[in-house]
Amino acid sequence: KARLARNRTMVLRRGGSVRVMVRCPRGLGATGCPGMVTVRFRPAGRGGPLKPAGSTTFVLASGENRLVSVKLRPRLRRLAERSGRGRRVRIEAATRDPGTGATTVTRVSGLVTPR
16 A cells, blocks of 8 residues: 655646655565556545546555655646646555555645746
């Protein structure tokens, strides 16, 4: 089960991506933590469904920590830059256990801020 840093502020980089810290706990053997990080946001403020803003796959060895770069879609980039304060997002890391096939999803909130 991959873990994400909580309440993290992520700075929007020049290429339109943000970096998310993903951690894989020790003791998982050779399989480690293969999975996917997805960033979602609410374009309409408080109400409305979460829209996907970007995703990427990762493979971490057991006990490894890594910053994973996620390229964001232009709509979230514009909203974050225009607001000046940034935009609240939900970050999800989904990992699949190769032995059982069960999928585990870890969710945290974060903030995407302009440079």
